[in-house]
Amino acid sequence: MxxxxxxxxxxxxxxxxxxxxxxxxxxxxxxxxxxxxxxxxxxxxxxxxxxxxxxxxxxxxxxxxxxxxxxxxxxxxxxxxxxxxxxxxxxxxxFITEQQAKELTREDKGAVDILEARIGLEGDTPIWEISYKQKNGRLGYYVLTAKSGKWVSDIENI
CATH class of the missing domain: 3.10.450.40 (Nuclear Transport Factor 2; Chain: A,)
Known part of the structure:
Protein backbone atom coordinates (compact mmCIF):
# COMPACT_ATOMS: atom_id res chain seq x y z
CA MET A 1 0.00 0.00 0.00
CA PHE A 95 24.27 57.79 -23.37
CA ILE A 96 24.72 56.84 -19.74
CA THR A 97 25.02 53.15 -18.96
CA GLU A 98 22.47 51.06 -17.08
CA GLN A 99 24.80 51.04 -14.07
CA GLN A 100 25.12 54.84 -14.13
CA ALA A 101 21.32 55.18 -14.37
CA LYS A 102 20.93 52.91 -11.33
CA GLU A 103 23.54 54.89 -9.38
CA LEU A 104 21.80 58.19 -10.18
CA THR A 105 18.53 56.68 -8.97
CA ARG A 106 20.14 55.54 -5.71
CA GLU A 107 21.68 59.00 -5.20
CA ASP A 108 18.27 60.64 -5.50
CA LYS A 109 16.02 57.99 -3.92
CA GLY A 110 18.29 56.80 -1.12
CA ALA A 111 18.06 53.27 0.21
CA VAL A 112 15.70 51.69 -2.27
CA ASP A 113 15.93 48.21 -3.74
CA ILE A 114 16.58 48.58 -7.49
CA LEU A 115 14.59 45.93 -9.35
CA GLU A 116 15.19 46.53 -13.04
CA ALA A 117 16.31 49.05 -15.64
CA ARG A 118 14.74 49.43 -19.07
CA ILE A 119 15.48 51.81 -21.89
CA GLY A 120 12.93 53.24 -24.29
CA LEU A 121 11.68 56.47 -25.78
CA GLU A 122 9.43 59.18 -24.44
CA GLY A 123 8.60 61.13 -27.57
CA ASP A 124 11.96 61.31 -29.32
CA THR A 125 13.98 61.29 -26.08
CA PRO A 126 15.80 58.09 -25.10
CA ILE A 127 15.13 57.42 -21.41
CA TRP A 128 16.07 54.96 -18.70
CA GLU A 129 13.21 53.74 -16.53
CA ILE A 130 14.44 52.30 -13.24
CA SER A 131 11.93 50.30 -11.22
CA TYR A 132 12.52 50.13 -7.49
CA LYS A 133 10.96 48.92 -4.28
CA GLN A 134 10.56 51.44 -1.47
CA LYS A 135 11.10 50.74 2.23
CA ASN A 136 7.32 50.54 2.66
CA GLY A 137 7.21 47.71 0.09
CA ARG A 138 5.58 49.77 -2.63
CA LEU A 139 6.95 50.09 -6.15
CA GLY A 140 8.27 53.14 -7.91
CA TYR A 141 9.61 54.15 -11.30
CA TYR A 142 12.40 56.69 -11.69
CA VAL A 143 12.82 58.05 -15.21
CA LEU A 144 15.87 59.91 -16.50
CA THR A 145 17.25 60.83 -19.89
CA ALA A 146 19.62 58.30 -21.37
CA LYS A 147 21.81 60.98 -22.89
CA SER A 148 22.53 63.09 -19.80
CA GLY A 149 21.02 61.31 -16.83
CA LYS A 150 18.79 64.29 -16.13
CA TRP A 151 15.69 63.54 -14.04
CA VAL A 152 12.44 63.36 -16.04
CA SER A 153 9.85 61.94 -13.63
CA ASP A 154 9.28 59.75 -10.62
CA ILE A 155 6.24 57.63 -9.90
CA GLU A 156 6.04 56.46 -6.29
CA ASN A 157 3.82 54.32 -4.04
CA ILE A 158 2.37 52.00 -6.65
Missing part, protein backbone atom coordinates in the same frame (compact mmCIF):
# COMPACT_ATOMS: atom_id res chain seq x y z
CA UNK A 2 2.72 2.45 0.98
CA UNK A 3 4.67 1.54 -2.15
CA UNK A 4 1.62 2.35 -4.32
CA UNK A 5 1.22 5.76 -2.65
CA UNK A 6 4.91 6.54 -3.23
CA UNK A 7 4.71 5.56 -6.90
CA UNK A 8 1.52 7.57 -7.40
CA UNK A 9 3.08 10.58 -5.68
CA UNK A 10 6.21 10.32 -7.84
CA UNK A 11 4.12 10.14 -11.03
CA UNK A 12 2.01 13.14 -10.00
CA UNK A 13 5.11 15.17 -9.09
CA UNK A 14 6.72 14.25 -12.43
CA UNK A 15 3.64 15.37 -14.36
CA UNK A 16 3.53 18.65 -12.43
CA UNK A 17 7.24 19.23 -13.09
CA UNK A 18 6.93 18.55 -16.84
CA UNK A 19 3.84 20.78 -17.05
CA UNK A 20 5.61 23.61 -15.19
CA UNK A 21 8.70 23.46 -17.39
CA UNK A 22 6.56 23.41 -20.55
CA UNK A 23 4.53 26.38 -19.33
CA UNK A 24 7.70 28.32 -18.53
CA UNK A 25 9.16 27.65 -21.96
CA UNK A 26 5.96 28.70 -23.72
CA UNK A 27 5.76 31.91 -21.67
CA UNK A 28 9.33 32.84 -22.68
CA UNK A 29 8.64 32.54 -26.44
CA UNK A 30 7.48 36.15 -27.01
CA UNK A 31 10.56 37.52 -25.23
CA UNK A 32 12.92 35.29 -27.18
CA UNK A 33 11.22 36.19 -30.46
CA UNK A 34 11.38 39.93 -29.71
CA UNK A 35 15.04 39.68 -28.75
CA UNK A 36 15.91 37.70 -31.90
CA UNK A 37 14.14 40.22 -34.16
CA UNK A 38 15.70 43.21 -32.36
CA UNK A 39 19.20 41.73 -32.64
CA UNK A 40 18.64 41.15 -36.38
CA UNK A 41 17.61 44.80 -36.84
CA UNK A 42 20.60 45.96 -34.75
CA UNK A 43 22.98 43.89 -36.87
CA UNK A 44 21.58 45.47 -40.02
CA UNK A 45 21.36 49.09 -38.81
CA UNK A 46 24.30 49.36 -36.40
CA UNK A 47 26.63 46.53 -37.40
CA UNK A 48 26.07 44.81 -34.05
CA UNK A 49 28.34 41.77 -33.66
CA UNK A 50 27.96 41.01 -29.93
CA UNK A 51 24.90 41.49 -27.72
CA UNK A 52 25.40 42.22 -24.03
CA UNK A 53 21.88 43.21 -22.90
CA UNK A 54 18.27 43.15 -24.09
CA UNK A 55 15.56 45.47 -22.75
CA UNK A 56 11.77 45.48 -23.15
CA UNK A 57 10.25 48.89 -22.37
CA UNK A 58 6.49 49.25 -22.25
CA UNK A 59 4.74 52.44 -21.27
CA UNK A 60 2.75 54.48 -23.81
CA UNK A 61 4.53 52.56 -26.57
CA UNK A 62 6.63 49.42 -26.61
CA UNK A 63 10.34 49.47 -27.45
CA UNK A 64 12.88 46.69 -27.66
CA UNK A 65 16.54 47.57 -27.20
CA UNK A 66 19.85 45.77 -27.41
CA UNK A 67 23.22 46.88 -26.15
CA UNK A 68 26.46 45.45 -27.43
CA UNK A 69 29.50 45.91 -29.60
CA UNK A 70 29.53 46.88 -33.27
CA UNK A 71 32.01 45.94 -35.99
CA UNK A 72 34.35 48.76 -34.89
CA UNK A 73 34.36 47.30 -31.34
CA UNK A 74 32.38 50.31 -30.06
CA UNK A 75 29.61 49.98 -27.50
CA UNK A 76 26.24 50.80 -29.05
CA UNK A 77 22.64 50.82 -27.95
CA UNK A 78 19.90 50.18 -30.51
CA UNK A 79 16.29 51.10 -29.66
CA UNK A 80 13.55 49.69 -31.91
CA UNK A 81 9.87 50.62 -31.75
CA UNK A 82 7.56 47.60 -31.70
CA UNK A 83 5.06 49.37 -33.96
CA UNK A 84 6.54 50.87 -37.09
CA UNK A 85 10.10 49.74 -36.44
CA UNK A 86 11.52 53.22 -35.84
CA UNK A 87 15.17 52.62 -34.92
CA UNK A 88 17.61 54.80 -32.98
CA UNK A 89 21.29 53.93 -32.66
CA UNK A 90 23.32 55.50 -29.85
CA UNK A 91 27.07 55.18 -29.36
CA UNK A 92 28.39 54.71 -25.80
CA UNK A 93 29.58 58.31 -25.61
CA UNK A 94 25.99 59.47 -26.31
Missing amino acids: KKGILITSAVVMSVILVFSITLLMISQDPIKKAEKETVAIAKETAGLVKTTDFYWYNRDKTYFSVAGLNEADEEVLVIVAKDGGKTIVLNQDE
Whole structure:
Protein backbone atom coordinates (compact mmCIF):
# COMPACT_ATOMS: atom_id res chain seq x y z
CA MET A 1 0.00 0.00 0.00
CA LYS A 2 2.72 2.45 0.98
CA LYS A 3 4.67 1.54 -2.15
CA GLY A 4 1.62 2.35 -4.32
CA ILE A 5 1.22 5.76 -2.65
CA LEU A 6 4.91 6.54 -3.23
CA ILE A 7 4.71 5.56 -6.90
CA THR A 8 1.52 7.57 -7.40
CA SER A 9 3.08 10.58 -5.68
CA ALA A 10 6.21 10.32 -7.84
CA VAL A 11 4.12 10.14 -11.03
CA VAL A 12 2.01 13.14 -10.00
CA MET A 13 5.11 15.17 -9.09
CA SER A 14 6.72 14.25 -12.43
CA VAL A 15 3.64 15.37 -14.36
CA ILE A 16 3.53 18.65 -12.43
CA LEU A 17 7.24 19.23 -13.09
CA VAL A 18 6.93 18.55 -16.84
CA PHE A 19 3.84 20.78 -17.05
CA SER A 20 5.61 23.61 -15.19
CA ILE A 21 8.70 23.46 -17.39
CA THR A 22 6.56 23.41 -20.55
CA LEU A 23 4.53 26.38 -19.33
CA LEU A 24 7.70 28.32 -18.53
CA MET A 25 9.16 27.65 -21.96
CA ILE A 26 5.96 28.70 -23.72
CA SER A 27 5.76 31.91 -21.67
CA GLN A 28 9.33 32.84 -22.68
CA ASP A 29 8.64 32.54 -26.44
CA PRO A 30 7.48 36.15 -27.01
CA ILE A 31 10.56 37.52 -25.23
CA LYS A 32 12.92 35.29 -27.18
CA LYS A 33 11.22 36.19 -30.46
CA ALA A 34 11.38 39.93 -29.71
CA GLU A 35 15.04 39.68 -28.75
CA LYS A 36 15.91 37.70 -31.90
CA GLU A 37 14.14 40.22 -34.16
CA THR A 38 15.70 43.21 -32.36
CA VAL A 39 19.20 41.73 -32.64
CA ALA A 40 18.64 41.15 -36.38
CA ILE A 41 17.61 44.80 -36.84
CA ALA A 42 20.60 45.96 -34.75
CA LYS A 43 22.98 43.89 -36.87
CA GLU A 44 21.58 45.47 -40.02
CA THR A 45 21.36 49.09 -38.81
CA ALA A 46 24.30 49.36 -36.40
CA GLY A 47 26.63 46.53 -37.40
CA LEU A 48 26.07 44.81 -34.05
CA VAL A 49 28.34 41.77 -33.66
CA LYS A 50 27.96 41.01 -29.93
CA THR A 51 24.90 41.49 -27.72
CA THR A 52 25.40 42.22 -24.03
CA ASP A 53 21.88 43.21 -22.90
CA PHE A 54 18.27 43.15 -24.09
CA TYR A 55 15.56 45.47 -22.75
CA TRP A 56 11.77 45.48 -23.15
CA TYR A 57 10.25 48.89 -22.37
CA ASN A 58 6.49 49.25 -22.25
CA ARG A 59 4.74 52.44 -21.27
CA ASP A 60 2.75 54.48 -23.81
CA LYS A 61 4.53 52.56 -26.57
CA THR A 62 6.63 49.42 -26.61
CA TYR A 63 10.34 49.47 -27.45
CA PHE A 64 12.88 46.69 -27.66
CA SER A 65 16.54 47.57 -27.20
CA VAL A 66 19.85 45.77 -27.41
CA ALA A 67 23.22 46.88 -26.15
CA GLY A 68 26.46 45.45 -27.43
CA LEU A 69 29.50 45.91 -29.60
CA ASN A 70 29.53 46.88 -33.27
CA GLU A 71 32.01 45.94 -35.99
CA ALA A 72 34.35 48.76 -34.89
CA ASP A 73 34.36 47.30 -31.34
CA GLU A 74 32.38 50.31 -30.06
CA GLU A 75 29.61 49.98 -27.50
CA VAL A 76 26.24 50.80 -29.05
CA LEU A 77 22.64 50.82 -27.95
CA VAL A 78 19.90 50.18 -30.51
CA ILE A 79 16.29 51.10 -29.66
CA VAL A 80 13.55 49.69 -31.91
CA ALA A 81 9.87 50.62 -31.75
CA LYS A 82 7.56 47.60 -31.70
CA ASP A 83 5.06 49.37 -33.96
CA GLY A 84 6.54 50.87 -37.09
CA GLY A 85 10.10 49.74 -36.44
CA LYS A 86 11.52 53.22 -35.84
CA THR A 87 15.17 52.62 -34.92
CA ILE A 88 17.61 54.80 -32.98
CA VAL A 89 21.29 53.93 -32.66
CA LEU A 90 23.32 55.50 -29.85
CA ASN A 91 27.07 55.18 -29.36
CA GLN A 92 28.39 54.71 -25.80
CA ASP A 93 29.58 58.31 -25.61
CA GLU A 94 25.99 59.47 -26.31
CA PHE A 95 24.27 57.79 -23.37
CA ILE A 96 24.72 56.84 -19.74
CA THR A 97 25.02 53.15 -18.96
CA GLU A 98 22.47 51.06 -17.08
CA GLN A 99 24.80 51.04 -14.07
CA GLN A 100 25.12 54.84 -14.13
CA ALA A 101 21.32 55.18 -14.37
CA LYS A 102 20.93 52.91 -11.33
CA GLU A 103 23.54 54.89 -9.38
CA LEU A 104 21.80 58.19 -10.18
CA THR A 105 18.53 56.68 -8.97
CA ARG A 106 20.14 55.54 -5.71
CA GLU A 107 21.68 59.00 -5.20
CA ASP A 108 18.27 60.64 -5.50
CA LYS A 109 16.02 57.99 -3.92
CA GLY A 110 18.29 56.80 -1.12
CA ALA A 111 18.06 53.27 0.21
CA VAL A 112 15.70 51.69 -2.27
CA ASP A 113 15.93 48.21 -3.74
CA ILE A 114 16.58 48.58 -7.49
CA LEU A 115 14.59 45.93 -9.35
CA GLU A 116 15.19 46.53 -13.04
CA ALA A 117 16.31 49.05 -15.64
CA ARG A 118 14.74 49.43 -19.07
CA ILE A 119 15.48 51.81 -21.89
CA GLY A 120 12.93 53.24 -24.29
CA LEU A 121 11.68 56.47 -25.78
CA GLU A 122 9.43 59.18 -24.44
CA GLY A 123 8.60 61.13 -27.57
CA ASP A 124 11.96 61.31 -29.32
CA THR A 125 13.98 61.29 -26.08
CA PRO A 126 15.80 58.09 -25.10
CA ILE A 127 15.13 57.42 -21.41
CA TRP A 128 16.07 54.96 -18.70
CA GLU A 129 13.21 53.74 -16.53
CA ILE A 130 14.44 52.30 -13.24
CA SER A 131 11.93 50.30 -11.22
CA TYR A 132 12.52 50.13 -7.49
CA LYS A 133 10.96 48.92 -4.28
CA GLN A 134 10.56 51.44 -1.47
CA LYS A 135 11.10 50.74 2.23
CA ASN A 136 7.32 50.54 2.66
CA GLY A 137 7.21 47.71 0.09
CA ARG A 138 5.58 49.77 -2.63
CA LEU A 139 6.95 50.09 -6.15
CA GLY A 140 8.27 53.14 -7.91
CA TYR A 141 9.61 54.15 -11.30
CA TYR A 142 12.40 56.69 -11.69
CA VAL A 143 12.82 58.05 -15.21
CA LEU A 144 15.87 59.91 -16.50
CA THR A 145 17.25 60.83 -19.89
CA ALA A 146 19.62 58.30 -21.37
CA LYS A 147 21.81 60.98 -22.89
CA SER A 148 22.53 63.09 -19.80
CA GLY A 149 21.02 61.31 -16.83
CA LYS A 150 18.79 64.29 -16.13
CA TRP A 151 15.69 63.54 -14.04
CA VAL A 152 12.44 63.36 -16.04
CA SER A 153 9.85 61.94 -13.63
CA ASP A 154 9.28 59.75 -10.62
CA ILE A 155 6.24 57.63 -9.90
CA GLU A 156 6.04 56.46 -6.29
CA ASN A 157 3.82 54.32 -4.04
CA ILE A 158 2.37 52.00 -6.65
